[in-house]
Amino acid sequence: MSAVFMSLHRCCQRSALLLVARRRWSSSSASPPLHTRLLLYLTQRFYDVEMLLSWRSQLMRNQLQKKNFYYGYTENLYGRDIASAYYILSMRGGFRYVGQSEWFRADWKGKFNWDFLDHKDTPLEEVDMSYTVINYTGLGNLEQQRSLRTLKLQGCPEVNDWFLARLHVFQDSLEELDISHCPHITTGGLAALRNLKGLKRLDVSSLPGISSPGLVVILLEEMLPQCQITATGYDHNLRQVGGDGEEELVQRQR
Numbered sequence: 001m002s003a004v005f006m007s008l009h010r011c012c013q014r015s016a017l018l019l020v021a022r023r024r025w026s027s028s029s030a031s032p033p034l035h036t037r038l039l040l041y042l043t044q045r046f047y048d049v050e051m052l053l054s055w056r057s058q059l060m061r062n063q064l065q066k067k068n069f070y071y072g073y074t075e076n077l078y079g080r081d082i083a084s085a086y087y088i089l090s091m092r093g094g095f096r097y098v099g100q101s102e103w104f105r106a107d108w109k110g111k112f113n114w115d116f117l118d119h120k121d122t123p124l125e126e127v128d129m130s131y132t133v134i135n136y137t138g139l140g141n142l143e144q145q146r147s148l149r150t151l152k153l154q155g156c157p158e159v160n161d162w163f164l165a166r167l168h169v170f171q172d173s174l175e176e177l178d179i180s181h182c183p184h185i186t187t188g189g190l191a192a193l194r195n196l197k198g199l200k201r202l203d204v205s206s207l208p209g210i211s212s213p214g215l216v217v218i219l220l221e222e223m224l225p226q227c228q229i230t231a232t233g234y235d236h237n238l239r240q241v242g243g244d245g246e247e248e249l250v251q252r253q254r
Contacts, residue, residue: 068138161189180205206233
């Protein structure tokens with residue numbers, strides 16, 4: 001909320017200055033020039049809009065945090081597996097229980113089948129949170145799923161380097177991870193995946209925060225030698241120094 005208060009403080013300061021300016025001109029016999037009045041009007045409107053945008057931004061952040069809060073109450077009533085399942089569906093994601101072939105998913109309206117409540121104390125094996133707003137806080141609702149084998153996070157705008165660092169809790173079970181098209185993942189965050197020693201398939205396609213994708217793929221292959229890396233949507237051109245000291249262009253195609 002500090003950003004909102006700072007914005008409000010700035011707005012109040014400037015509003016006071018504008019008020020002083022108006023009184024100065026009102027006390028004078030001559031009215032201010034047109035360009036001065038226009039400037040006063042535009043300045044006032046600008047800071048009104050700035051404050052509204054700050055409030056709107058903070059409101060959106062609060063709503064995001066509310067969606068990702070820990071479902072402790074549900075866990076106390078139904079157990080951790082049902083709590084994880086309910087969180088996923090409430091975020092419009094999907095999942096599959098261990099030993100079950102049926103997937104439970106929310107539709108585009110956010111509605112879902114409540115039959116998932118019939119599988120109490122059944123852990124989750126596959127989770128698809130693609131294009132949801134799951135974040136670092138929300139990941140806490142899945143941490144107890146130690147049988148989680150597949151996690152899809154394609155196109156998640158809130159998945160970042162801190163999020164990836166927290167995935168170490170699945171190091172004993174996770175085999176497939178899709179973090180493609182996540183805009184806030186950087187090379188530093190990918191280094192945290194070295195903890196996932198059991199990973200067999202990793203999709204890091206189209207990550208705009210990766211500056212040297214070809215080199216990153218090489219490093220991932222060294223960190224996770226048993227893992228199949230998928231990295232499409234990049235220009236994998238790397239410059240390497242040849243034996244004669246000249247740079248040679250190496251093309252890596254995947």
